[in-house]
Amino acid sequence: MSAQPIADNLFTEDMSALVGARNRENGHIFFPLPLTPDDNIEPIRLASRGTVWTYTVQRFPPKAPYAGPTDPEKFKPYVVAYVSLPGQTMVESRLTGVEPEDVTIGMEVELTAIPLDPDAPPEEQKLIHAFKPVQGE
Amino acid sequence: MSDVCIVGAGIHPFGRTEGRDGMDQGIFAVKQALADSGIEWKDVQFAFGGSAASGNADNMVSQLGLTGIQFINVSNGCATGGSALNAAVSAIKSGEYEMGMAVGFDKHPRGAFNADPSSYGLPNWYGEAGYMLTVQFFGAKIMRYLHEHNISRETLGRVAEKAFRNGVKTDHAWRRSEVDLETIMNAPMICDPLTKYMFCSPAEGAVALILASEKKARELGVPIIRLKSSVMRTRPPGSFEVFAASIDNERGGTATEIASKAAFEQAGMGPDDIDIAQLQDTESGAEIMHMAENGFCQPGDQEQWLLEGRSDITGQLPINTDGGCLACGEPIGASGLRQVYENVVQLRGTAGARQVPGDPKTAYTQVYGAPGVSAVTILQR
Numbered sequence: 235m236s237a238q239p240i241a242d243n244l245f246t247e248d249m250s251a252l253v254g255a256r257n258r259e260n261g262h263i264f265f266p267l268p269l270t271p272d273d274n275i276e277p278i279r280l281a282s283r284g285t286v287w288t289y290t291v292q293r294f295p296p297k298a299p300y301a302g303p304t305d306p307e308k309f310k311p312y313v314v315a316y317v318s319l320p321g322q323t324m325v326e327s328r329l330t331g332v333e334p335e336d337v338t339i340g341m342e343v344e345l346t347a348i349p350l351d352p353d354a355p356p357e358e359q360k361l362i363h364a365f366k367p368v369q370g371e
Numbered sequence: 372m373s374d375v376c377i378v379g380a381g382i383h384p385f386g387r388t389e390g391r392d393g394m395d396q397g398i399f400a401v402k403q404a405l406a407d408s409g410i411e412w413k414d415v416q417f418a419f420g421g422s423a424a425s426g427n428a429d430n431m432v433s434q435l436g437l438t439g440i441q442f443i444n445v446s447n448g449c450a451t452g453g454s455a456l457n458a459a460v461s462a463i464k465s466g467e468y469e470m471g472m473a474v475g476f477d478k479h480p481r482g483a484f485n486a487d488p489s490s491y492g493l494p495n496w497y498g499e500a501g502y503m504l505t506v507q508f509f510g511a512k513i514m515r516y517l518h519e520h521n522i523s524r525e526t527l528g529r530v531a532e533k534a535f536r537n538g539v540k541t542d543h544a545w546r547r548s549e550v551d552l553e554t555i556m557n558a559p560m561i562c563d564p565l566t567k568y569m570f571c572s573p574a575e576g577a578v579a580l581i582l583a584s585e586k587k588a589r590e591l592g593v594p595i596i597r598l599k600s601s602v603m604r605t606r607p608p609g610s611f612e613v614f615a616a617s618i619d620n621e622r623g624g625t626a627t628e629i630a631s632k633a634a635f636e637q638a639g640m641g642p643d644d645i646d647i648a649q650l651q652d653t654e655s656g657a658e659i660m661h662m663a664e665n666g667f668c669q670p671g672d673q674e675q676w677l678l679e680g681r682s683d684i685t686g687q688l689p690i691n692t693d694g695g696c697l698a699c700g701e702p703i704g705a706s707g708l709r710q711v712y713e714n715v716v717q718l719r720g721t722a723g724a725r726q727v728p729g730d731p732k733t734a735y736t737q738v739y740g741a742p743g744v745s746a747v748t749i750l751q752r
Contacts, residue, residue, distance in 0.1 A: 240496045240499060240500060241494055241495070241496040244496060254617070262619075264616075264617045264619075265616050265617035266494060266616055266617075268492075269494055287515065288511045288512070288514045288515035288518070289511060289514060289563075290507050290510030290511040290514055290562045290563050290564075291510070291560065291562060291563040292501060292504065292506075292507060292562060293559070293560045293561055293562060293563070294561065296501050296503070296504055298498075299487070299488065299495065299498035299499055299503060300498065300499065300500075300501045300503070301499035301500075302499075302500070302501055312501065314501075314502065314507050314511065315511070316511060316618060318620055319620075320620075321620075322620070323617045323618070323619060323620060324617055324618045324619070324620055325616070325617050326502060326615065326616050326617060326618075328500075328501075334563065339514075339515070339518045350499070350500060360499075362496070362500040
C-alpha cells in the first residue's frame with residue numbers, strides 16, 4: 235500500500251483538489267467538510283490555485299496531537315498560510331517548495347500533497363495538503 | 372440614571388506562586404478588596420466569579436464565610452473576568468442589589484495552552500498535521516495586518532519593550548526587568564513575525580472588585596470610581612479567529628470594534644475623551660491592532676505612535692500602564708479584571724512609580740479572547 239491521505243474527505247478521490255463545503259441555503263463556502271452530515275451542507279471541489287493572503291512559520295515542534303516529526307534536532311520549521319481561492323474561501327494550509335524567508339503575501343500557489351513525516355516508510359506515510367509556488371507560466 | 376461604582380479592588384500578584392492554588396489566590400484578592408473598601412464579607416450581597424483552570428468560584432464561600440450569598444459561576448474563556456464584571460453591574464443597575472463582587476482567578480501550567488481539535492468542532496487531522504497552535508493564529512493575523520497597513524516589525528518590538536519597561540514599576544507584574552529592543556528583535560522566532568518576547572505566557576493571579584450603587588458608595592465614604600460602561604460582545608461575520616481551517620474571502624469587522632462602539636455610546640464619550648487605556652496584548656500584535664479597533668488611532672498610525680512614545684506612561688494616551696499581559700502573564704479568569712484593577716489604581720492616583728501624570732479622569736479597558744469575544748469597560752472618577 236502506498237501513502238494515504240491523513241483523513242477521508244480531505245482531498246477528492248484523484249487528489250487533485252481539496253473538498254470544501256457549501257451551505258445550500260446561503261451559498262457560504264468553507265473548509266473542511268464537517269464530520270457530521272448535514273442536509274444543508276454539500277461537498278464542493280475547491281480551486282487548486284490561489285494566492286497567499288497571509289502566513290506564519292511554525293518555528294518549534296508542536297506538542298500532541300501533532301503527529302509529525304518532533305525531534306528538536308531534526309525538526310524543520312514549516313510555513314502555515316491562508317490561501318485565498320478565488321470566489322470560494324481562504325484555506326489554511328502548509329506551503330511547500332519555498333523557504334520561509336522567500337514567502338510573500340500575494341504569491342501564486344497551487345495544491346499538492348506532502349507526507350507529514352518524509353522519513354516514515356512509504357507504506358506508513360500520511361499525506362497532508364500543502365500549496366507550492368506556481369512555476370513560471 | 373445613577374452609576375455603578377467600584378468601591379474596592381484587590382489583586383494577588385501575577386506570575387508564579389508556588390504552593391498557593393488558584394482559588395487561594397482568589398481568596399487573597401477578595402480579602403484585599405474587602406479591606407480596601409472597608410467592608411466585611413457579610414456585607415457582600417452577591418458575587419459573580421470564574422476561573423478557566425482553578426475550579427468553581429462559588430467554592431470560595433467555604434473560606435470566606437457561609438453567609439448564604441448568591442454566587443454565580445462565570446465561564447466565558449478569556450472574557451470570564453469581563454463577563455463577571457458585566458453581570459455584577461447589571462445586578463446593581465437592576466436595583467435588586469446594592470453591593471456585590473466580581474472575582475476572577477487562575478493558575479495554568481507552564482507553556483502554551485494545549486488544545487483538542489474535537490472541542491473546537493475540528494477533525495483530528497487538523498491537530499495531527501500541526502495547525503492546533505494558538506501562536507500560529509497570532510503570527511498569521513499580525514503578518515497580514517503589518518502588510519496591509521505598512522507597519523514595520525520593529526513596531527512589534529517597541530510594544531514589548533514598553534510592556535517590560537512598565538512592568539518594572541508594577542508590584543503585581545510578573546516580568547520585572549527591562550528588555551531592550553535589540554534583544555527582543557533578535558530573540559528566537561516563535562511564529563513569524565513574533566519573537567519569544569512578543570508573546571505573553573499563561574500564568575497565575577487573581578483580582579477581585581467590589582461594586583456598589585452610587586448611594587451605597589457615598590455611604591461608605593471611599594473614593595468613587597464610576598463604571599460608565601461595561602459591554603461584552605461576540606464576533607460578527609468575517610472576523611479572523613483562532614483555529615480556523617478556513618476564513619471568508621470577504622473580510623468583516625471584529626468583536627472588539629462592536630464592543631468598543633457600544634461602550635463609547637453607553638458612556639456618552641469618544642476615544643478622545645479617554646486618558647488611559649488597558650488593551651488586550653496577548654502578543655505585541657494584539658496591542659497594535661486593538662489601538663485601532665478601539666478607535667484610538669487609524670490603522671497604520673501605530674508605528675508613529677510607538678516611535679514617538681505616545682502610548683508611554685507619559686504619552687498622550689498611556690496604554691498598558693502595568694505592562695499588560697506581556698509583563699503580567701495571562702491567568703485567563705483574572706486577566707480582564709486586572710485591567711480594571713489597574714485603572715482603578717491609576718484613577719485614584721495611587722499607582723506609585725507608574726502613575727500616569729496629569730490627574731487622569733477616564734480610563735478604558737478591553738479584553739479579547741477565543742473564539743472572538745471582547746469586553747470593554749470605561750471608568751470615570
